[in-house]
Amino acid sequence: MHIPDGYLSPITIVTSYSIAIPLWIYGFKKLKKELNEETLPLIGGLSALSFIIMMFNIPIPGGTSGHAIGATLIALLFNPWIGFISVSLVLLIQAIIFGDGGISSLAVNSLSMAFIGSFIGYYTFKIIKNKKIAPFIAGWSGIVASSLFIAIILGIQPFWSENGKPLYFPFGLTITIPAIVGSHLLFFGIIEGIFTNFIFKKVQNENR
Amino acid sequence: MKIDRKKLFITLFILFILLPLGLITEYSAWGEWDNEVYKKMIGFIPKGIAEAKTITPLIPDYGEGSIIIYYLSAIIGSIIIYLTLFTILKLKKSKNETD
Numbered sequence: 001m002h003i004p005d006g007y008l009s010p011i012t013i014v015t016s017y018s019i020a021i022p023l024w025i026y027g028f029k030k031l032k033k034e035l036n037e038e039t040l041p042l043i044g045g046l047s048a049l050s051f052i053i054m055m056f057n058i059p060i061p062g063g064t065s066g067h068a069i070g071a072t073l074i075a076l077l078f079n080p081w082i083g084f085i086s087v088s089l090v091l092l093i094q095a096i097i098f099g100d101g102g103i104s105s106l107a108v109n110s111l112s113m114a115f116i117g118s119f120i121g122y123y124t125f126k127i128i129k130n131k132k133i134a135p136f137i138a139g140w141s142g143i144v145a146s147s148l149f150i151a152i153i154l155g156i157q158p159f160w161s162e163n164g165k166p167l168y169f170p171f172g173l174t175i176t177i178p179a180i181v182g183s184h185l186l187f188f189g190i191i192e193g194i195f196t197n198f199i200f201k202k203v204q205n206e207n208r
Numbered sequence: 209m210k211i212d213r214k215k216l217f218i219t220l221f222i223l224f225i226l227l228p229l230g231l232i233t234e235y236s237a238w239g240e241w242d243n244e245v246y247k248k249m250i251g252f253i254p255k256g257i258a259e260a261k262t263i264t265p266l267i268p269d270y271g272e273g274s275i276i277i278y279y280l281s282a283i284i285g286s287i288i289i290y291l292t293l294f295t296i297l298k299l300k301k302s303k304n305e306t307d
Contacts, residue, residue, distance in 0.1 A: 001237040001238060001239050001240055002237070002240065003239070004240065004260070004262070005260040005261065005262035006254075006256050006257040006258075006259070006260020006261075006262070007239075007256070007257060007260075008256075009256070031296065032296060032300050035293065035296055035297050035300060036297070037297075040290075040293050040294070040297055041213060042211050042213060042216065043293060044286075044289055044290045044293050045213070045216045045217060045220055046216070047289045047293075048220060048282075048285070048286040048289055048290075049216075049219065049220055049223070051282065051285040051286060051289065052220065052223050052224060052227070052282050052285075052286075053223065055227060055230040055270065055278070055281070055282060056223075056226075056227075056229060056230040057230050057231075057232075057233050057235070057237075058233070059232070059233035059235045060235075063235050064235050064236065064237060064238040065233045065235040065236065065237055066237055066238075067230075067237075077211055086289075089289060089292060090285070090289070093285055093288050093289070094285075096263065096265065096266075097265055097266045097267055097281075097284065097285070097288070098265050098266075098267050098268070098269065098270050098281060098285075099262070099263075099264075099265030099267075099268045099269060100265075100269070100270070102260070102262055103262065103263060154239060160256075162255065165252060165254065165255075166254050167254055167255050167256045168254055168256040168257065169239070169254070169257070170246065170250055170254050176239075179238050179239075180238060180239070183238065199219060202215055202219060203211050203212055203215045203216045203219060204210060204211060204212065205210035205211065205212040
């Protein structure tokens with residue numbers, strides 16, 4: 001999910017930005033190095049793919065919905081730093097232009113969906129790459145790890161309260177982990193896995 | 209690793225055509241609720257959420273259900289992605305020339 005503004009305590013916001021900013025700077029340098037006339041259309045196309053796949057909201061039992069992300073796919077086709085920066089750019093555009101996800105929560109959203117999604121997916125793939133369904137497992141692990149991070153960050157927010165009333169996101173870990181991680185384990189992880197596996201195999205050049 | 213540019217763009221195009229499918233559900237993502245939902249669930253809206261400072265987006269919620277604006281949103285998003293990448297490439301090149 002894209003955490004909106006107002007859901008996170010100031011300490012969470014400051015901490016998340018102080019972790020994300022150096023990673024963005026380093027990743028940006030990696031992107032700059034990788035970028036040329038030949039890679040630009042591909043990185044752009046994959047980022048657009050991530051943007052568009054996130055618009056496919058899929059309903060699940062229980063009255064909520066979710067979507068694939070595509071970070072692992074970019075990590076597998078390029079490298080995890082490109083996945084991280086591309087999906088961060090997508091999240092920035094979603095936040096500013098479309099009000100999807102907050103500005104104060106952009107660092108947490110990027111660390112979750114872009115950074116963790118890319119790196120967990122990428123290294124899972126490295127370990128099992130000889131398996132036929134490695135891209136599926138990679139995509140599934142990436143998004144499940146992202147969801148776990150979001151669930152933990154949201155679940156610790158009730159710690160900040162006033163007169164016993166939570167100031168920010170009001171539900172603790174015992175609610176966020178089953179709700180968010182559970183739905184990704186069972187549904188959105190499968191969707192991300194199928195998406196990653198299908199596109200990963202589809203877009204590669206066979207006659208190389 | 210070689211990515212087939214043509215296949216990538218065909219995939220993008222097909223997904224683009226199918227975009228209205230993304231509007232089928234009215235369900236929001238878990239936790240991405242309107243403030244009123246909190247009032248119903250826990251009896252109050254947490255102060256931070258009620259008083260959240262945020263920007264006014266250009267196209268709130270990708271057009272709030274309009275298929276045409278949904279398509280436009282995907283086009284605008286993609287254009288901004290490419291413009292950003294072109295700008296980065298240009299900066300990189302101009303820097304290389306002055307070096």
